[in-house]
Amino acid sequence: VQLQASGGGLVQAGGSLRLSCQAFRRTFGSYAMAWFRQAPGKEREFVAAITWSGGSTLYANSVKGRFTISKDNAANTVYLQMNSLKPEDTAVYYCAAKYSTMKLGDELDYNYWGQGTQVTVSS
Numbered sequence: 100v101q102l103q104a105s106g107g108g109l110v111q112a113g114g115s116l117r118l119s120c121q122a123f124r125r126t127f128g129s130y131a132m133a134w135f136r137q138a139p140g141k142e143r144e145f146v147a148a149i150t151w152s153g154g155s156t157l158y159a160n161s162v163k164g165r166f167t168i169s170k171d172n173a174a175n176t177v178y179l180q181m182n183s184l185k186p187e188d189t190a191v192y193y194c195a196a197k198y199s200t201m202k203l204g205d206e207l208d209y210n211y212w213g214q215g216t217q218v219t220v221s222s
Contacts, residue, residue: 100124102213104194109219110184118179120194120213129200132177133209134168136190136218143193147179148203157203162188184220191215 106118122132133148147168148157156168167180177194193216195209202208 100196100211102194102196102211104192104213104216106179107192107216107218109221112184112186112220112222114184114220115180115182116184116218117181118192118194118216118218119176120178121174121176122196122211124175124196124211130196130198131200131203132170132194132196133203134177134179134192134194135206136188136192137215138187138190141190143206145204145206146192149177150200150203153200155200155203159204181218184218186220186222188218189220190218192218 101123102120104120110116130151134146135143136146137143145159149168165183170177194213196211197209
C-alpha cells in the first residue's frame with residue numbers, strides 16, 4: 100500500500116483545513132485508514148480512524164466535535180476535515196492504513212504510513 104497525503108498549511112486559530120490521503124492498495128479485505136499527528140518534542144498520537152467497508156469512525160477526545168474523518172471509496176481517499184483549529188493542533192499529520200478493523204487507535208497496529216503533511220495553526 101502506498102499512501103500520499105496532502106492539504107497541510109498555515110491557518111489562523113479558528114480556521115479550517117482539509118487533509119487528503121490517497122491509497123494505492125488492493126481492493127479486497129478488511130481495511131482501515133487513520134490520521135496520526137506529531138507535534139514538536141512530542142510523541143506521535145492518534146487523531147481519527149475510519150473503517151473502509153462499514154464506515155465506522157473513532158476520534159481522539161481532543162478533536163471530537165471539531166474534526167471529521169470521511170472517505171471516498173471510488174477514489175480510495177480518506178479526508179480529515181479540521182474545523183475550529185487551535186494552536187495546539189500544530190503538528191505533522193500522517194495518514195496510515197492497515198488490513199484490519201481492530202485496534203483503530205493503536206499506532207503500532209498500522210502497517211502502512213504516508214509522508215507527513217505540516218499543519219501550523221497561528222494564534
